[in-house]
Amino acid sequence: MTDLPGYPSRRGFLKVSAAGLALSGVALDAKAQDAQPPVPLDRYEPEYLTADEWAFVMAATARLIPSEGDGPGAIEARVPVFIDLQLAGDYGTADDWYMVGPHDAEAAPDRGWQTPLTPAGLYREAIPAFDAWCAETHGAAFAALDGQAQDAALTALQKGEVPLAPELSPFFATLLANTKEGYFADPMYGGNHGMQSWVYIGFPGARAAFREWPERHNVKYPLGPVSIKGERA
């Protein structure tokens, strides 16, 4: 292709971009590692969640991905921060979704999201309803229960055994999905702190350049992850 005068050369760009990529694994800064540690979760000021909701999200995610055993738990990964920020943003308000009525909240789950509530609205209404059920059945709000009772309550919620209004039926699936998103998403969204979740499973994050790797069969990729902002772990 002949490059047109006055236009940036595509050929030139290809060279530059290939070089940039070759460096991406090593040259990106390590600044993030020297950065201030983030505010501890007990002093975090939520953008969207109320204090009670925050307590619930802390407690629930800690059971969904517990800290015990190998690998970080949701708390070490700062999943509650992720959830708070997502609910405060355009996911929380379902900006991209078709939210026009009429709504048939009783539709079977395989008909997709049919509640009139946005994700943020769903957390707002479901948490007190579920807490009330926990109080009635287990004697305290969810966050105040012991781990075993919390697991039992979450299991009942997952199985649809907690009698909730039909508009709240997607709550467990949404909470679980958001928890895993926060565990594995790039750390710039507030969770996956220090890329610990990626380190744990062996996912290299935003490296995204494996030109010599397809034919290295049955050899484990050796490098740790990088994040979009250039942190390394």
Place this chain on the structure above:
Amino acid sequence: MARQDKKRDVVIVGLGWTGSIAGIELAREGLDILALERGHDQATVPDFKYPNQIDELKYGVRLKMMQKPSRQTVTVRRSGDETALPYRSLGSFLPGNGVGGAGTHWNGLNWRPQPEELRLRSYVAENWGEEIIPEGMNLGDYPVSYDELEPFFTHFEKVAGISGKAGNLKGEIREGGNPFEGWRSEEFPMPPLPTTYDSSKFRDACLAAGYHPFQASAGIASTAYVNPYGMQMGPCNFCGFCERYGCYQYSKSSPQTAILDALKRMPNFEYRTESEVLRVELAEDGKTATGVTYWDEAAQEEVFQPADIVILSSFSLNNVHLMLLSGLGEAYDPLTGTGTLGKNYAYQMNGGVSLFFEDAEFNPFVGHGANGVCIDDFSVNQNDFGALGFIGGSYWRSGTFNGQPIRSMPLPKGTPSWGAGWKEGIGKWYGHAMSIGSHGSHMAYANNHLDLDPTYTDRHGRPLMRMTFNWQDNDLKMNQYQKSRMEPLAASMNPDVMQSSFKGIGAQYDVRPYQTTHNTGGHIMSETAREGAVNRYCQTWKAHNVFAMGAGNFVQNTQYNPTGLVGGLAYWTVQAIRTQYLSNPRPLV
């Protein structure tokens, strides 16, 4: 009162794969062209650049490149007895949005149909008799043959930059290619891509079983390449952020890498973004279109754009919606069989097996959208429909394409979905699983169709389109047959654990999990105006200056990903416009 702009020779509705093809080919004829794209502008630089694109949450999960249901969606019901409900958040299929359309974030699996698939009704009748066609199946022949389309498939593959190996070169069967494919006049533009570990294990098992493995043909560059428009591609580096992402390094075949930079330099071509076409306007006699009306987002007003030729290239579902709203044909009625718009909506019937090997290292993040080794041993032209009791077939593929952990975390059945057991499971199994997929045909049926919804409207007050769709026994039987053949092959690979997921008889369409964006039919090609919405040149029977591009033209879906046929048909249509229509505008059939 709508604003009216200066008349153009051609107005193009939607600037994805087919709109770009129409744009460049008609611009080369010297025509004055305006393309209207409802979404945003986007180009490799700066929009897809590293590392911003390597963001699973934003693009893979929150789907920021896709159509926003708040702007445009459909309603879905499984049968005439159900009330259709809106497809409020995306799941099963993900129509593209913005310049490049779904062509920017597709996987790049590029297939031609088998010749038999384009004359399937005749093929069935000749070999088994029409009596094996189940009641309610609208089985048809395409009104154009493989031989006629072959040069156009070849041309699209050169433009798109496809890597692969010919299995049938002018009738000669070639080692290492697909022996069951239709004939090719030329070898692929680029050689096949390298084979990852999972693919090579699958290949070995297939060879041992006497099957015929070949590397998937991929819209992914394996070498440096320059296409017929002078556009350059560089070899893919298996970044693993391919499907649902724009390629950051000119390796994935897309309107951006293959066409748009060349097209944008042509002075007689202009495109406008944030310009959503609302309807095609018909002349008083209803025999031609006068142009289109669109919503200019920046000016917040409706604009009438007059044009001599209208190209509908807004993706199958959007094309059908616009045609229904504009009266470009009569809506199909499944009870009487009359009308054509919305007829023969079809999809894809897929299944697969996951295999877990505790000690194997698959590095699932090393891959590209069209990675893999395939077989066609159980494809349409290999199956004995009479003996098997269904019409159809599938291709199988195994290859890493996405190790992104939010969405790709296969775990053995019985692993808890949360808690300590889940955490242990992800630590143990991530990177140690592979899969084999079956990608199967989907026939057309009287009761799977598209029309306008009686209840729900969009932000312009237009009725949403309603999709009536469910899985049908014929295709489910085909799927179960693939399962019965795939499981023994998978078992021969000696995984520690394996598990299948194939829909069976009685399966209901579930709009939540992603399946494919291979939504086909709805404005199908036909021999006569009674049977379909467009003729063999994809010219609408209703208005001779309106041409419809894309998979909406498919009579029934093939077993393959659609874009090879979509691209071939687009070049076939522009050829007809150039050589037959421009000099004498008229119905070409």
